Amino acid sequence: MAYFLNWLIICVISVLEMQTTLQVNPNQPYRTAYHFQPPKNWMNDPNGPMIYNGIYHLFYQYNPEGAGWGNIVWAHSTSKDLVNWEPHPIAIHRTNESDINGCWSGSATILPQGKPVILYTGINSQNQQVQNLAIPKNLSDPHLIEWIKSPYNPLMAPTDENKIDASSFRDPTTAWLGHDGRWRVIIGNKMGHDGRAVLYTSRDFIHWSQAEHPLFSNKDSGMWECPDFFPVSTRSADGVDTSGVGEGLKHVLKASLNDADSYVIGTYNIEKDVFVPEKGSLGLDSELKYDHGKFYASKTFFDSSTKRRILWGWINESTDAATYQLKGWSGLQAIPRKIWLDKTGNQLVQWPVEEIEKLRTSKVISRLTELKGGSVHEISNVTASQADVEISFEISTFENVEELDPSWTSPQAICGQKGGPTKGGLGPFGLLVLASKDIQEYTAVYFRVYNNETKYVVLMCSDQTRSSLHLDYDKPIYGAFVDLDPMKEKLSLRTLIDRSILESFGGEGKACITARVYPSVAIDKGAHMYVFNNGSSNIKVSELVAWSMKTAQIN
Amino acid sequence: MKNQQIICLILLTLIIIHQTYADENLIQTTCNNTPNYQLCINTLRASPGSATVDMAGLGLIMVAAVKAMSEQALSAVNSLRKSGQPKLSQPLQRCTDFYNGVLKADVPMAEEALRKGDPKFGEDGMVDAAFEAELCEGAFKGVVAPPPSLSGFNKDVRDLAGVARAIIRNLL
Numbered sequence: 002m003a004y005f006l007n008w009l010i011i012c013v014i015s016v017l018e019m020q021t022t023l024q025v026n027p028n029q030p031y032r033t034a035y036h037f038q039p040p041k042n043w044m045n046d047p048n049g050p051m052i053y054n055g056i057y058h059l060f061y062q063y064n065p066e067g068a069g070w071g072n073i074v075w076a077h078s079t080s081k082d083l084v085n086w087e088p089h090p091i092a093i094h095r096t097n098e099s100d101i102n103g104c105w106s107g108s109a110t111i112l113p114q115g116k117p118v119i120l121y122t123g124i125n126s127q128n129q130q131v132q133n134l135a136i137p138k139n140l141s142d143p144h145l146i147e148w149i150k151s152p153y154n155p156l157m158a159p160t161d162e163n164k165i166d167a168s169s170f171r172d173p174t175t176a177w178l179g180h181d182g183r184w185r186v187i188i189g190n191k192m193g194h195d196g197r198a199v200l201y202t203s204r205d206f207i208h209w210s211q212a213e214h215p216l217f218s219n220k221d222s223g224m225w226e227c228p229d230f231f232p233v234s235t236r237s238a239d240g241v242d243t244s245g246v247g248e249g250l251k252h253v254l255k256a257s258l259n260d261a262d263s264y265v266i267g268t269y270n271i272e273k274d275v276f277v278p279e280k281g282s283l284g285l286d287s288e289l290k291y292d293h294g295k296f297y298a299s300k301t302f303f304d305s306s307t308k309r310r311i312l313w314g315w316i317n318e319s320t321d322a323a324t325y326q327l328k329g330w331s332g333l334q335a336i337p338r339k340i341w342l343d344k345t346g347n348q349l350v351q352w353p354v355e356e357i358e359k360l361r362t363s364k365v366i367s368r369l370t371e372l373k374g375g376s377v378h379e380i381s382n383v384t385a386s387q388a389d390v391e392i393s394f395e396i397s398t399f400e401n402v403e404e405l406d407p408s409w410t411s412p413q414a415i416c417g418q419k420g421g422p423t424k425g426g427l428g429p430f431g432l433l434v435l436a437s438k439d440i441q442e443y444t445a446v447y448f449r450v451y452n453n454e455t456k457y458v459v460l461m462c463s464d465q466t467r468s469s470l471h472l473d474y475d476k477p478i479y480g481a482f483v484d485l486d487p488m489k490e491k492l493s494l495r496t497l498i499d500r501s502i503l504e505s506f507g508g509e510g511k512a513c514i515t516a517r518v519y520p521s522v523a524i525d526k527g528a529h530m531y532v533f534n535n536g537s538s539n540i541k542v543s544e545l546v547a548w549s550m551k552t553a554q555i556n
Numbered sequence: 557m558k559n560q561q562i563i564c565l566i567l568l569t570l571i572i573i574h575q576t577y578a579d580e581n582l583i584q585t586t587c588n589n590t591p592n593y594q595l596c597i598n599t600l601r602a603s604p605g606s607a608t609v610d611m612a613g614l615g616l617i618m619v620a621a622v623k624a625m626s627e628q629a630l631s632a633v634n635s636l637r638k639s640g641q642p643k644l645s646q647p648l649q650r651c652t653d654f655y656n657g658v659l660k661a662d663v664p665m666a667e668e669a670l671r672k673g674d675p676k677f678g679e680d681g682m683v684d685a686a687f688e689a690e691l692c693e694g695a696f697k698g699v700v701a702p703p704p705s706l707s708g709f710n711k712d713v714r715d716l717a718g719v720a721r722a723i724i725r726n727l728l
Contacts, residue, residue, distance in 0.1 A: 069661035070677050071668050103672060124672045168612070168673025223728045321691060322684045323657025473691060
C-alpha cells in the first residue's frame with residue numbers, strides 16, 4: 002500500500018512538473034518554448050486568424066515538404082487561450098486549377114450570421130495570382146477542420162481588361178461592409194513601382210467588381226504585400242469590428258514592404274470609398290512601423306469575445322539556409338499582441354496578449370533601486386533562456402545628457418554608432434539577455450536619452466552583434482525612438498525571451514523590437530540575465546520583476 | 557501591290573530590329589544596375605533565350621548560373637575530400653553543408669519565387685547563396701589556406717549571386 006502511494010505521489014509530482022520543466026531537446030537549442038511554430042518544416046505568413054464559437058483559429062503558410070519556402074499550403078491550429086494550441090490537418094491544399102501552384106496568404110471574414118469564410122490567393126496553372134474563396138464544410142465542427150472551395154473560383158483574377166499584373170496581385174484582406182451594404186476587400190498590388198491597394202466590392206461575396214480607383218496607393222514604394230485595413234477607436238484601447246463605422250474612429254491601412262510592416266493612420270471616407278491619410282506613409286522611408294526589428298507579413302483580427310484587435314506577425318530565421326535545413330525547421334510567429342491607437346492619436350501601441358502571463362512562474366522581485374553608472378547586476382533565480390522581464394527606469398538628473406546631432410535621424414544608425422552599448426552620458430542602460438556568465442556573449446536591449454535642443458529624446462536599441470560567439474549569421478542592430486518625456490514619465494521596458502527570439506516593448510508598447518539570436522554558450526543553464534548602466538549618470542530603478550516562463554503546448 | 561509588299565517588309569524588319577534592340581536595351585540597362593556589369597552581360601548573352609525574356613526571365617537565367625557554379629563548387633569540394641588531407645576534412649564537410657544549402661534551399665526557392673511572382677524570396681535566396689559561399693571560404697580560417705580552386709568557385713558564386721540579387725530587386 003505504501004509502495005503504491007509512493008508511486009502515486011511521484012506520478013502526481015511529475016505530472017505537475019511537466020508544464021514547468023524545460024522540455025529541451027539538446028539537439029534543438031533554438032526551438033522555442035512558448036512561441037507558435039510547427040514541429041518541423043517551413044512556416045511564413047499567419048493566415049486567416051479569427052475566433053469562431055469561442056475557439057481561436059490560426060492558419061499559416063506552410064511547406065509540408067521541407068524547411069525552405071515552397072509547395073505552400075494552409076496549415077491550421079486552434080486554441081482556447083492564444084497560448085496553447087492544437088494542430089489539425091492541412092486546411093487548404095493545392096488541388097484546383099486556381100491554386101495548383103500554391104495556396105498563398107489570405108484572410109477570414111465573419112459574415113453577419115456568424116459564418117466564417119476565407120479569401121486567399123491561389124497560384125494557378127499558369128503561375129498567375131488569383132483570389133479564391135473557401136468555406137467551412139461543417140459549421141458544427143468546433144475546429145472547422147475541413148474547408149470547401151467555391152465552384153466559382155477564382156473570384157478575382159488579372160485579365161487583359163483590368164491590366165492587373167499577374168505577379169503582383171495577392172493577399173486579400175478581411176472584408177468590411179460599406180454604406181451601400183456591399184462588401185469591400187483590398188488586394189495587395191503594384192503598378193510599375195507604385196504600391197496599390199486594389200479595391201473590390203461584392204453583394205454576395207461571390208461576384209466581385211473592381212472599384213474605379215484603388216483604396217490607396219503610393220509612388221515608388223514597390224509592391225504592397227499583406228495589406229490590412231481596420232478601424233481603431235480614438236476613445237479607448239478596445240478593438241473595433243472590421244466593419245465598424247461612426248464617431249470616435251480612425252482607420253489604419255497597413256502593408257508589408259521593404260522588409261517592414263508600415264502603417265498609415267487616417268480617415269475612411271465611407272461614401273466615396275477613399276482613405277485619407279493623416280499620419281505615416283506606406284513608402285520606403287516609412288516611420289510608422291509595427292515593429293522596428295524583424296516582423297513581417299502581419300495581420301490583425303477582431304476578437305469579438307474580448308473586444309480586442311489582435312496582431313499576428315511572422316518572424317523568420319536570421320541564420321543561413323544550410324543551418325535551417327540541418328535544423329529541419331524555419332520560422333516563428335510572434336506572441337499575439339493587442340493593438341490599439343495611442344491616446345495621442347499619433348501612433349499605434351501593442352502589448353503581448355495578457356493570456357501569455359499564465360506561463361509566468363517563480364517571480365523574482367529585485368531590490369535594486371538605483372543603477373550606478375558603469376554597473377552590472379545579475380538577475381538571478383530565473384531561467385534566463387525562457388523568461389519575461391519588466392523593468393522601469395527614472396531619470397533623476399539630466400546633467401550628463403549628450404547632445405543629439407540634428408543630422409542623425411535614423412534610430413538604427415544612432416544605436417549602431419560608437420560600436421554598441423559602450424560608455425555614454427544618460428545611458429546606455431537596460432538589459433543583457435541570453436548572456437553568458439562572463440558576458441562575452443549577450444544581446445543588449447537598452448535606452449539612451451539625448452538632448453535635442455527643444456526636448457529630450459528617448460532611443461531604444463536592440464543590439465544583436467555579440468549574440469553568438471561561434472555562430473555566424475545576420476546580427477543587426479535595431480533602433481527606435483520612443484515617444485516618452487523622460488522628465489515626466491518612467492522609461493519602461495518589457496522583454497519576452499524564448500531561446501532564439503526576443504520581443505522587447507518600450508514605453509508600455511510604444512516601441513516594439515523583435516530579434517532572432519542563436520547563442521553558442523548562453524543556452525539553457527548557460528544563459529544569464531543582467532541589468533546594466535554604461536552611462537556616467539546613475540539611473541533610478543523603480544521596478545524590476547522577472548518570471549521564468551513555462552513551456553506552452555503548441556503541437 | 558508590290559510597293560505595299562515592300563513597305564510591309566520594311567516595316568516588319570524595322571519592328572524586328574527595334575524589338576531586338578529593345579530587349580538588348582533591357583539587358584544593358586539591367587546589367588548597368590548590378591555590381592558587375594561585365595559578368596552580367598556575359599552570363600545573360602550566353603543564354604540562348606535572354607533576348608526575348610522579361611525581367612523575371614533574366615533573373616531566372618542568373619539563378620541558373622548560380623546553380624551551375626555552385627554545382628561545380630560542390631564537385632571541387634568532393635574531389636578535395638577524396639584527396640584526404642586531414643586538416644581539410646572539417647572545413648570541407650562544412651562547405652558541403654553550405655553548398656547543399658544553396659542547391660537544396662536557395663536555388664529552388666529563388667526559382668519558385670521568380671516563376672510565381674514573390675521576388676523577395678528570390679532576393680533572400682541569392683543573398684543567402686552569396687553568404688553560404690562566404691561561409692565556405694571562412695571555414696578554413698585559422699586552419700589552413702583555402703584551396704585556390706575552391707576559393708575561385710566561392711568568389712564566382714558570390715559574384716553571380718550578387719548580380720542575380722540586383723536583377724531580382726527590380727521586381728520588388
